[in-house]
Amino acid sequence: MARATKNVRKSGRRHPFATVALVAVGLLVTGAAYAGFSQTSATAEIDLNSASTISQGEKLFGANCATCHGAGAQGTKDGPSLVGAGAASVNFQVGTGRMPLAFQGPQGMVKPKQFSEEQTLQMAAYVASLGPGPGLPETRYLKGDGDVAAGGELFRINCAMCHNVAAAGGALTQGKMAPKLTGVPATHIYEAMVTGPQNMPVFSDTNISPQEKADIISYLKYIEEKPSVGGLTLGSLGPVAEGLFVWIIGLGAVVALTVWVTAKSN
């Protein structure tokens, strides 16, 4: 009897863990393949100046953007002119999914992007060909290896009042807001500074130099990676979230203890 069982085990075909193992292997393989795939797409090399890229971009633009921005990107009453907007602007707006807009509202929101990296760059090339504007940032400024202290000071002077000192974002007027800056790729942070998307002011290179921008990016990456030293961050939103926590959790505990202390034992 014992021998028979052993033989069945040895054949391995009906082992109870076989299915689990199979699923695990399957997940691993697809995961790895996906990681490999997304990495290759992130490093897509495209020549922004080549005529074929520009004409591809023009086609995409005509099909997707021209209703609001006009056939030659000269602008209509529904959308501003993009002449001189530059490649950085297109890469930011389309690359974060803000464009095409889901609807006209106080602010375009981040949403799943609708175009591949390649298509985005083709449109960027087309818009850049219409007039001089801020170009894509150089990768050496995006590494996050700048001067964190200097970046912190610049961030507090130029950015913190809208984006919150911990980069957690904040409210503006009439439904507009400054988004949080954690989890945002360095490229998009840089592009936002040079182009001033939505209601953000422009921080051109003459205002904050490319190296200073690199410092700010380094600072943002630093606070993103460093654990908070103060325990629960409560969203880093400051007194509102903290007050709510104290009122509900803190006072709730005090009330519960008071009720217990004064209740008659049974």
Add this chain to the structure above:
Amino acid sequence: MAEEAKNSGVNDAVVAAQSHSADGAAVGTAVLSSDAVQNPGLPPHRERVTDLDPKKAKRAERTVYTLFYISIVGSLGAVLAYMFFPIETGELLAVRLHTMFVGIAMALALLAVGIGAVHWGKALMADHESIDERHPVPSNQETREDAAEVFTLADKESGFSRRSLVRNSLIGALIAFPLPGITLMRSLAPQDRDPVQLLKHTMWDKGIRLARDPSGVAIKASDVTIGSAFHVIPETLTHEEFSKLSLEERGGSENFLDAKAKAIVLLMRLDQSQLKELPDRKDWSYDGIVAYSKVCTHVGCPVALYEQHTHHLLCPCHQSQFDVSEHAKVVFGPAKRPLPQLPITVDKDGYLIAQSDFHEPVGPSFWERLK
């Protein structure tokens, strides 16, 4: 008798009142209300489970001493946490772990001993109701008469009410007594200079270049692209430059941060066609570039949330909004006055310079503010 009064109607109240002294009611009580709340007396004594069941009592006892032991563990734990999670490495993570473990252990120590003590008192200590009689508040008649006599005697001997001139002058002296305190407060303000003058002047002056905060690098008009916002300080307001200045040139502030707090400016460039300018201030801007004090006129927070499309500046403290395209007039919120504008122009090298100091004091209102 009281029982009767309660049962009979309103008409009987007078009768009851006449005979109330017999009821123990105070003399002069005209009406005995017939619906007064009756003293409910003590509720029936209810035994606790720990009184009825010795097993439960044992259990409560166990809970209490376990809690006390937990408290000891917590206290020792706090000591251990202090030793094993030191903040000496300079790592931020170390601070977090240190505070977290020391905190948890101390919370355990304090909460457990507190909860244990309360539980002991509630479940195990003797449980019986008793009444503490309240003592009458006034002292007895004799003591009160004695006291009154002391006062009358004191008044007579001192002549307090007889010599009214002396009395009134004493009252006057007592009223005047705290006044020096108020003047002493004045010494908290700068001694040798008039605080009003101090608040009216900043470091800005004719010809001072507008520079970036914090680097102090001067700004060329051509650097300012449309939609830009620059955070600006006077070129002379960097640590090295500041130490070389005279008090006059520092806008009256001895200290760097005071000077900076008054002088900070936000510089923006709008499309020239969007500026609505008063005729007498037309030359305060340069080619669509305008500069405004960053100090909110409400209570003085730095106003720097600039929305480039609406041209509104938002103050983060109480949500005042200022319209930059119209001399920073208030469009919303508690601020009452527009932000002061810094008149600017360019020098021959193309750098932005101030035409003068602000024409009105910056920041919130204060005494003797003329505008």
